[in-house]
Amino acid sequence: MGEDGERTLVWCTGISGSQRTDYINEAAEAIRAEGRSCLVIDVGDLLEQVPEHLKVGTSRTELLDGNEDVLRLHRSYALQNMLRMVEETDADVVLVSTHACFLRNGRLMPGLDMHFIKEHFAGRISAFVTVVLDTPDVWRALAQRPEWAGRLRLAEVALWRDFEVALTRMLAEYEGAPFYLLARRDPAEGLARLTRRPPAPSAYLSYPITAILQSGSTKLIEGARTLAARLRDEAGLVVFDPLSIEDLPQTKEGTPPDESREDDDGAPPIxxxxxxxxxxxxxxxxxxTDLQLVDQADMVVVYYPTDKVSPGVFTEMSHARDRRKPLYLCEFPGAPERVSPFLGLFHTASFESVDGLIAHLRSEQQASG
Structure with missing residues (x-):
């Protein structure tokens, strides 16, 4: 497939330490497993390929500490190579891996050449994605890299991620393309499904995280994760799970370590x-983040296996209603017969069990073709 009308081109950003490259490569493997071809273009790798007589410094990171004109020169060379690769490939899907911006030594720098994108890629990019990992884990990862150690405080990492997300979303809005915030610790198959034509349907999984953690029952968290897996495997959805981004210490309580986490060995304590x-x-x-995940989802599934009040869940339900998102209650206290009539303003349907919810979603998909 050599024509843009037949190709899916996804622009993927993410700050250093977010494991963006690993996530994108895993997504590419999932795309190929579906029988589609996929090309991954890492702009950082192309920066390393600048000819020796033009190269300044020994690594791409050193460019951030020098003259921005030199950085732009290197980036221009890399982007020209990227454009050539996009024009020449017959891949069904192209995933471009890059930065939206950099924050280093208190200095914010652009990671994108907006003129280049406008001139060569206007109307050609199918979607924009930012890959995110827990801010403390990103800080620990950067603290173990000689080129980044001591350069950023935890708050600066948080701000950098904010800038990365905001700039990427702004570019998506300018281009009229969808924007997705994707958690590194969610399956990369989610990105693969979003590159289909049409994209696979998606759901935000809302549940009372704080209330569940305060109850001291890890079974309820396991229930939410099992539901997320079933929505992916049995209903074919892309699932956005808020607990896949654990920035606050209390959200890490009661959850097992994940293999995608950075190794803490050797990292200084926060x-x-x-x-x-x-x-x-x-x-x-x-x-x-949670409201962005609601915005980008096609529907919201509320899993509520507790009678404890959750301001977060009700805020998300209200936001989903305002955004006209279908909303399904699962294991909500009193559902389906005794749900408060006031909740009728928010939800589309309610189900006593996960099985009932899955069956409904599958029948809806079959009915829609």
Whole structure:
């Protein structure tokens, strides 16, 4: 497939330490497993391929500490190579891996050449994606890299991620393309499904995380994760799980370590001072991220196996209603017969069990073709 009308081109961003490259490569493997061809273009790797007589510094990171004109020169060379690769490939899907911006030594720098994108890629990009990992895990990963150690505080990592997300989303809005915030610790198959034509349907999984954790029952968290897996495997959905981004210490309680986490061995501890400094940003992240995940989903599934009140869940339900998203209640107290009539303003349907929800979603998909 050599024509853009037949090709899916996805522009993927993510800050250093977010494991963006690993996630994109896993997504590419999932795309190929579906029988489609996929090309991954890493702009950082192309920066390393600048001819020796033009190269300044020994690594791509050194460019961030020098003259921005030199950085733009290297980036221009890399982007020209990227354009050539896009024009020449017959791949069904092209995943471009790059940065939207950099924050280093208190200095914010663009990671995109907007003129180049406007001139060569206007109307050609199918979707924009930002891959995110827990902010503390990103800080620990960067602290173990000589080129980044001591360069950023935890709050600065949080701000960098905010800038990365905001700039990528702004570019998507300018191009009239969808934007997705994707958690590194969610299956990369989600990105693969979003590159289909049409994209696979998606759902935001809302559940009372704080209430469940405070109950001390890890079984309820396991129930939510099992539901997410069944929605993916049995209903074919892309699932956006808010607990896949754990910025706050309390969200890590009661959850098992994940293999995609960075190894903490050798990383300096995060001081109480840094945690206190970063807390306002991380709290804000949590709210903004969850609402973004609602915005990008086709529907919202509310899993509520507790009678404890959750302000977060009801905020998400209200937001979903305002965005005209179908909303399904699962295991909600009293569902389906005794759900408050006031909740009728928010939900589309309610189900006593996960089995009933899955059966409904599958029948809806079959009915829609």
């Amino acid at each position: 001081s109480d001072e840094m945690e206190d400094e970063a807390e306002p940003y991380l709290v804000s992240h949590t709210v903004a």
